[in-house]
Amino acid sequence: MAFRLGRQISIWWxxxxLLFLFALSLTSMKTLAPTFDEQGFIVRGLAYVRGENQQMRVGHPLGLNALSTAFLRGDQSVNLPVSDPSWQETSFHRPAELFLWEMGNDVAHIMFLARLPTIWLAMLLAAAVGRWAWLMSRQRWAALLALTLIALDPNMLANGQLATTDLGLALGATVVGGYVVVVLVTAVCPKCTLRRHRLWPAANTKFTAGLFVPPCFAW
Known part of the structure; x- marks a missing residue:
């Protein structure tokens, strides 16, 4: 009975x-102006998911940019500067300026829909950290403490409201680290499987995810 009660309390807590993190991020992001990185990431991601441009470069892998614009893909009120000569180039600067500031698109609408996926990634990151803490300690209180602390962390709250790649990289690194810990502690899968799959969650977030290659392959 006590075990079931403790489990229910953990689930509710x-x-x-997580709901508090979602509500806080959702209400706070409305007051944030678009950042320089966001305009480039959004125009690149939307151009890709609509099949309008696949040569644009911003210095990071495409995965998170495409995810951020998932809700904008079928939105006919949001237009891309496909007729501008800069659209045929690889630079994102001029297309991003046109897209967000000069074409008459609803900036608030675009930013709201583009930032929503990052909030969900932040919730996943908090849940992953809590799960990782439980795997390492086998204590519910440790998992709940870790979950609460990261959900209220200022850096987490700040980056969890932006359509950028930092939060995605943090989530990928956490998943990779947790996977390595699970394999090493429980030995649930062969080493070859670990080497093949350990980096894929982080590989499509940022090129700096390559920094995790040496420590991962050290095991």
């Missing part, structure tokens, strides 16, 4: 923390 964890759910409340």
């Amino acid at each position: 964890g759910t409340a923390v």
